Amino acid sequence: MFRGPLEDRVEIAELNGTYADGVVRKNAATWGTVWAENATWDFFGQMFEGRDAIVGFWEQAMSGLEAVSFHCVPCMIEVTGDTATSRVQTQEILHMKDGKTRVVGGLYEDELGKIDGKWQFTHRKFQIVAEYNPSGD
Template identity: 30%
Template sequence: MSRIEEELALQKLMARYVDAANRRDGEAWATTWAEDGCWNLMGMEVTGRDNILQLWQQVVAGFEFAILMPSSHLFQVEGERASGHWYLQEFTRDLQGEKFAAMSRYLDEYVKVDGQWLFQSRRYDFLYRGPADLSGDFTALP
């Protein structure tokens, strides 16, 4: 595959991830992860697709809804491995009715398995989480 085709395939991976998350389809969401993947969600780190899915289900259970909207991204592809990052906007309402807007970043490592890109590791960090009017605190990027 050409570099452009590889990058499009990585974009499609994120599209599958976001689509499944927004629909709350844990089974489809889990298929975007490598079997031995690692997810660092704001300091909580889990390894293995089944453990990653379990953590995601626990997190999602606390929300009436959560909508992810990915934006800019960059990739570095080297053969069957790649790295990159995504920026996201998120809008959520928890089970107590609290509404939040968030801006966040995923730092990613990807692996190609049987010709398909998967997430090998993801580190998720908030840049901002608070009222939609952006009156909360913002965390600067390292």
Template identity: 30%
Template sequence: MDIETLSARLDALESRAAIDRLISAYSNAFDRIDARLLKDIWHLDASLDLPGFGTATGRDGILAMAENSWRQMPHMHHWMANPLIEIAGDSATGTVAADCLFHDIDKGPVQVSGLYHDRFERRAGKWAFVSRRFELHFLTPLNDWQPIAGVESSTTLPPEPRQG
């Protein structure tokens, strides 16, 4: 194997690891109410489209939308699965299945499932989201659902967002 082939294979592996981290960081940022982590995964001109929950353009708009979501849904738990990522040089696209359990202060406990459609770019050596769009498959109120153990409950106040 020549050095060029080895270099291309290493770049593909490092790119995939960076993109996998972005997908995980998105979930962790929303679930832990971590504005600093959320800010770090978007390019300045990125967009986030969550039909039924909001749409934002630009990193600052995405952070503002997240802060509104955290006030409305102080408890979120995302699970991302089955990422299908296609990398072409400094650009990539992907789809990721998602389930999210959250407590909406108006609707109560709700489960949301769907598919994220993502675009990523590597700029100045850093991979970040260019766009993320959610395709809602279902939103299911969990009537009479009440946690009976754990560090979170529907009555605990959410922590303040961590600023970056």
């Protein structure tokens, strides 16, 4: 469901656009802006705490990629005051530096906060929904 003020939901959708832009350009400065300072990221059951730890892990993970195409579509945003929850579907084409390619469909389950007037992720949980060529061969 999409609930809450339209302006807030648009800002959250745009936040996902900023996230995707950072991924495609492999730009940690852009990508890091979407996270609250004390955010948590549950990435396949591995928990990262704090923006610096999240961005550090992401930079390491991205270092093995030659290129990535990343699309995300919010499929639910519910805003209640200065907090929100959302679900975001993702599709990624990952071209590794070793020449292998994977295609991943994923789902984020999110918690967000409006901090100093700006929406940021306070918690994201990622899971793969479907994957083609998981070994990259």
